[in-house]
Amino acid sequence: MADQTEVIGRLEDVVSTAEDFDRVVAQALPTLLERTRYSMRRFLRDTGQWSEDTAHEKFILRWSAEYLERFMLSGRNEVPCRPLYLLDAFVAKLHSRPEPFCYHPELLTPLGRFIDGLVARAVVSRDALIALYHHCYGMSPRDVIAVTGLSESESQRIYKNFRRWRESGWQRTMEMIGMTDAELEELAAEQKRHHQQFTHEAERVIRFAQDHYRKSEPDYYPCLSRPEWEAMFSEAYGHDYRLWHLVLCMDCVQKTWGLGPKRMPIVEKPRLEIRVRP
Numbered sequence: 001m002a003d004q005t006e007v008i009g010r011l012e013d014v015v016s017t018a019e020d021f022d023r024v025v026a027q028a029l030p031t032l033l034e035r036t037r038y039s040m041r042r043f044l045r046d047t048g049q050w051s052e053d054t055a056h057e058k059f060i061l062r063w064s065a066e067y068l069e070r071f072m073l074s075g076r077n078e079v080p081c082r083p084l085y086l087l088d089a090f091v092a093k094l095h096s097r098p099e100p101f102c103y104h105p106e107l108l109t110p111l112g113r114f115i116d117g118l119v120a121r122a123v124v125s126r127d128a129l130i131a132l133y134h135h136c137y138g139m140s141p142r143d144v145i146a147v148t149g150l151s152e153s154e155s156q157r158i159y160k161n162f163r164r165w166r167e168s169g170w171q172r173t174m175e176m177i178g179m180t181d182a183e184l185e186e187l188a189a190e191q192k193r194h195h196q197q198f199t200h201e202a203e204r205v206i207r208f209a210q211d212h213y214r215k216s217e218p219d220y221y222p223c224l225s226r227p228e229w230e231a232m233f234s235e236a237y238g239h240d241y242r243l244w245h246l247v248l249c250m251d252c253v254q255k256t257w258g259l260g261p262k263r264m265p266i267v268e269k270p271r272l273e274i275r276v277r278p
């Protein structure tokens with residue numbers, strides 16, 4: 001109890017520099033995570049969206065960690081501040097947005113959690129970002145290189161991204177979002193039984209998730225016209241822009257089809273084809 005009181009006391013004190021903010025927050029992560037979970041649970045209860053079950057507890061834990069990660073990044077720019085009260089204000093602000101994304105009921109379904117978890121991870125991990133090309137469109141490394149028109153030096157990184165994702169990234173991400181093997185197997189079975197309906201539902205959720213994350217983290221990369229994309233490809237610039245935006249925009253990945261090298265591994269335009277496993 002004394003230790004907890006001491007931690008709270010440090011969080012209530014004013015920090016004057018970004019370095020002090022990082023130090024104080026790093027020493028109090030469990031306390032801050034629990035405070036975030038409490039705030040989210042209270043909000044869901046107050047708005048009639050809470051159920052005492054494992055799915056909601058996993059949901060709370062995942063989004064609390066997501067909120068805390070964002071707080072750690074943005075809070076450095078708010079000094080001088082009192083970290084504890086800044087966190088409260090940060091969470092309250094996110095809760096106050098119309099129809100907060102993280103409380104959308106569709107994201108509590110296995111398919112919603114799977115898609116949202118992959119896209120959320122993609123905004124902070126290059127391996128997960130590149131893996132989205134596989135999970136959304138079934139692309140191989142050669143396909144990703146062709147679709148995005150990468151240079152030879154950039155191309156080698158794509159193979160490394162795929163390898164690291166298969167070896168450890170995918171499993172860690174599934175654990176982070178609380179997807180069990182049974183749920184993954186059921187998703188694959190559902191896709192096989194009702195392929196058209198599954199794909200239609202997946203496209204709806206993916207567009208919803210892509211739109212949210214593309215406009216939030218990192219800075220929003222807007223859609224371009226066909227001539228603007230063509231200039232980017234032909235003049236060989238904007239590699240990171242292409243990698244980031246195209247996998248998070250189903251419309252643009254089809255709009256840019258054919259702008260890469262002429263000899264493309266994929267014959268048809270990319271279309272949604274969910275891959276549950278790497």
